[in-house]
Amino acid sequence: MSSGSLDLEDLPGVGPTTADKLREAGYATVESIATASPADLAEAAEIGESSAKKVIKAARELADIGGFKTGIAVLEDRKEVKKLKTFVPEFDELLGGGLETKSISEVYGEFGSGKSQIAHQMAVNAYLAEEFGGLGGSCVYIDTENTFRPERIEQMVRGLEVEGYDVPPFEEFLEHIHVAKGYTSDHQMLLVESARDLANELKETEYPVRLIVVDSLTAHFRAEYAGRGTLSVRQQKLNRHMYDLAKLAEEHNAVVLVTNQVQSNPGVFFGDPTKPIGGNIVGHAAKFRLYLRKSKGGRRIAKLVDSPNLPEGEAAFVVEEGGLKP
Incomplete structure (x- = not known):
């Protein structure tokens, strides 16, 4: 699944209201959430830090980032x-x-x-x-x-x-x-x-x-x-x-x-x-x-x-x- 076509609402636990709060805070893409810190995200979305960690983990899996590639693949x-x-x-x-x-x-x-x-x-x-x-x-x-x-x-x-x-x-x-x-x-x-x-x-x-x-x-x-x-x-x-x-x-x-x-x-x-x-x-x-x-x-x-x-x-x-x- 290409991350370009993902919406924040595709993330588990992110409803329309939370998604709007995140976008307002500058988290417009799944990647930006995948690379965010739990504390920042919790504050932006007004959710608990443990919920923020779950959202970040899901975003990392969806956006497919954080893995290593060999030099040959690069x-x-x-x-x-x-x-x-x-x-x-x-x-x-x-x-x-x-x-x-x-x-x-x-x-x-x-x-x-x-x-x-x-x-x-x-x-x-x-x-x-x-x-x-x-x-x-x-x-x-x-x-x-x-x-x-x-x-x-x-x-x-x-x-x-x-x-x-x-x-x-x-x-x-x-x-x-x-x-x-x-x-x-x-x-x-x-x-x-x-x-x-x-x-x-x-x-x-x-x-x-x-x-x-x-x-x-x-x-x-x-x-x-x-x-x-x-x-x-x-x-x-x-x-x-x-x-x-x-x-x-x-x-x-x-x-x-x-x-x-x-x-x-x-x-x-x-x-x-x-x-x-x-x-x-x-x-x-x-x-x-x-x-x-x-x-x-x-x-x-x-x-x-x-x-x-x-x-x-x-x-x-x-x-x-x-x-x-x-």
């Missing part, structure tokens, strides 16, 4: 991972072949460093068949800063240069990019649930969801939770949001690409004073972190800051009307 799982190319050779090399499915990749940088340009380009490339460097699928685009432009997609489609590939009309690409505007942080989190429903709907079709873009991840959280006093609440919600995105990537073998803003760190006297918003929560959840900065002559530099298996490095690219180019 290697087999890794064979399902696909790569989404940027078509800038140095950039793809930096990423070990492209953006990886089943993972969250984060690009952060100052205003105008090319974050949304990369998001648009990936939305185009994801539609291409796998043999041409794409993922042969649809894209879900959660737009929180009103940056998505269909005209930009049209320009990028016209600018595609893929050997042996007959580029279809740009409308065909737009047909498979599903855009939703996020108006608040809560709405943004809700859209991930809607994205899951859409991905389940399209799973067996010719173009399943293979790319989820959140542009930008932190804008609403940053605006709504200003000041030190609200930091822990913000980080908890961000953690929940990242967890949901990571699960979506895993369930649908999709790339999750999030853009992030930066803030200046006044304590830094040498080197670059900018650092991404969201702190360790975002840092740990994003498997690949790319820092973008502007360079001379309209060039952009992408620096791989963090990755589980790739060395740090840099790649230069330019943003032209036809998209990202070497």
Whole structure:
């Protein structure tokens, strides 16, 4: 039984009222309960600790987590991972072949460093068949800063240069990019649930969801939770949001690409004073972190800051009307 289709009500001893309390406290999935501590769960659901232990035990069995796998089994799982190319050779090399499915990749940088340009380009490339460097699928685009432009997609489609590939009309690409505007942080989190429903709907079709873009991840959280006093609440919600995105990537073998803003760190006297918003929560959840900065002559530099298996490095690219180019 796939944990994606499980409801909290499937757990023994969890009725509709308890389920609602759990969801309100942020326990929206069976997995989140399976990994909760009995004390936290008891408090959230207003049940005794022994009842909470039983619920957690049942959740672990249902969600099928907590067991060990051999390295060989993990290697087999890794064979399902696909790569989404940027078509800038140095950039793809930096990423070990492209953006990886089943993972969250984060690009952060100052205003105008090319974050949304990369998001648009990936939305185009994801539609291409796998043999041409794409993922042969649809894209879900959660737009929180009103940056998505269909005209930009049209320009990028016209600018595609893929050997042996007959580029279809740009409308065909737009047909498979599903855009939703996020108006608040809560709405943004809700859209991930809607994205899951859409991905389940399209799973067996010719173009399943293979790319989820959140542009930008932190804008609403940053605006709504200003000041030190609200930091822990913000980080908890961000953690929940990242967890949901990571699960979506895993369930649908999709790339999750999030853009992030930066803030200046006044304590830094040498080197670059900018650092991404969201702190360790975002840092740990994003498997690949790319820092973008502007360079001379309209060039952009992408620096791989963090990755589980790739060395740090840099790649230069330019943003032209036809998209990202070497």
